[in-house]
Amino acid sequence: MWHTNLRARRGVGHVEPGHEGATATLDQMRTALITGITGQDGRFLADLLHEKGYRVVGLMKGQNNPRAELIQREHPFVELVHGDLCDLTSLVTALSAIQPDEVYNLGAISFVAMSFNQAELTANVTGLGVLRMLEAIRIVGGNQNNPIRFYQASSSEMFGKVREALQNEKTPFHPRSPYGCAKVFGHDITVNYRESYDMFACSGILFNHESERRGMEFVTRKITNAVARIKLGVQHELVLGDLEPRRDWGYAGDYVKAMWLMLQQDQPDDFVVATGETYQVKEFVRLAFEAVGIDDWQRYVRQDARFMRPSEVDLLIGDASKAERELGWKREVSFPDLVRKMVDNDMEIERRAIAVAN
8 A cells, every 4th residue: 555655656746866956846746744843853854855846834833933034034945834733623724725745743842851840731742742633634634545644753752761771663661751751652642543544654763863953942052052152251151960861862964864764665664763872961061162172171060950850861872773774874973073063053153143242
C-alpha cells in the first residue's frame, strides 16, 4: 500500500534529491504543514523543504503572534495559517484548506524546566496536541488510503532515567519530567494511529539538538549568549544549575534532514536521531569560553539552586545506527563546531547591539 502511494506522490510535485532547483507550478508542488514553525526546528525544516520545491505552510496560533514577523522576514516563502493544537476544529479546518501531503508536528511546550511549573498545559499541548492532529488527519484524509503523511517530534527526554548505556528505538521509556511524560503519550498515540488506521505516521526520537536559532530560555543558548556578553564586557557572570548532566548534542540543521527522510520511505517507522557522543554541561561551557579565548572559565560561572530540576536526567546518549542504515542519514556538524557556531552568532548579535546603543 505504502509503496504504491509513494510512487503516486512522487509523480505529483516530487523534487528528487539533487534537483532542488527545479521549478514547479503550485498544483504540482508537494505541500508540507509545519506546526511549531517559529522554533529552531521549524525554521530549519522550512528552509530545507523550500529548497526541495515544497509549498511550505506554517501553523500559528493567534492573529497577532509576536513571532509571525520573524517568519515573514526571514522565511518569506512560508504561508501562515491559523491553528491551535488545543483545538481539534481549528486543525481540521486548516488541514481541509491546505490539503497537505506531509504534516510535521514540531509544536510543543518544549522547555523542560517550565513543564514542572505548567504541567497541565504541557500535557495538553505536547501530549494531547499530537492526538488532536492525528485525529484531524484521520478526519480529513480518511481511514483508508490516507494520503497525508505524519511526522511526530518525539524526544530523548522520554528515556529519562535510562535503562541502557546506549538508547535505541527499543529502549524502555522512564521520563523524568512532565515534558517527557507528555512526549511519551505523543509517541505512543502515533504508534497507535499507525497500527489502528494504517496511517503513514512516524516518530523521530531526536536527542538534544541545538543551533544559533535556539531560544534564549534553553541552557545552551543561555551559555553562548552569556559568553559573548562576558567577552564584550557587558556581563560579568554566567549563572547555571547542575553542570554534571551529560547530553548527546547535535546540530538542528542536520536533524531536520532526518525528519524529511522518514516521510520519504516505503513504510512508516520510528527512528532515533543522535550523534552517539555525550558531553557534560560543563564541557559545553568550557568550549564556549574557549571559542572567545577565555581559558579560566570557572571564575565566570556560578551555580544557583533555583536552576536545578526537581528530577534530573543524568545521561543521554543515542544509538542512531538504524537511521544511518535505513535512511542514509548522518550528522555533519561536530560538537565543537556546533558550540563555535552558536558563540560566533551571539558575538555578532551582541556587537551589533553595542553599536546601536552607542
